Amino acid sequence: MSGNKSPVKSRDTQLPMYRVRTIMKSSPDVENIGQDSLYLVTRATELFIQHLSQQAYEMSCPEDIEYKHLAEVVQTSDNLLFLREMLPRKITVKQYREIMERKRAEANKTAE
Structure with a gap:
């Protein structure tokens, strides 16, 4: 990683980060959520959804998922x-x- 940090913006993600924050805060163990952590969890969630969808697509071909x-x-x-x-x-x-x-x-x- 370079020393140049650019601020994370919700437009960098497909899922709304404020909704991911709400879900994360619903856990009694979570108090503070840093912006970097929120971004990483949001991106990981998007990648997980992409993976699950891809697997389902391969199973469904040629049908719709x-x-x-x-x-x-x-x-x-x-x-x-x-x-x-x-x-x-x-x-x-x-x-x-x-x-x-x-x-x-x-x-x-x-x-x-």
Whole structure:
């Protein structure tokens, strides 16, 4: 890095830095957020979104990217394990009812 520091401006990012700051401040562990840190977190978030979108795009070709593609990338990538509860595979109401019925049946068996 050179000694010439230029001020970081939100126009240097695609995501609004004020929204990223709001999200960061929602953590009780965060008190102060420096401008450089805010910029780096914003850029890292943009790069992460770009990576996830690219993976979903490769899976969706030639279709448009849909939720199911994003969910599939998350469900099949070990390094995205932390997102699995937030982006689950879609299931139908019928499938949900079948799952819940199986769980009830299993719970009844163990209760006996």
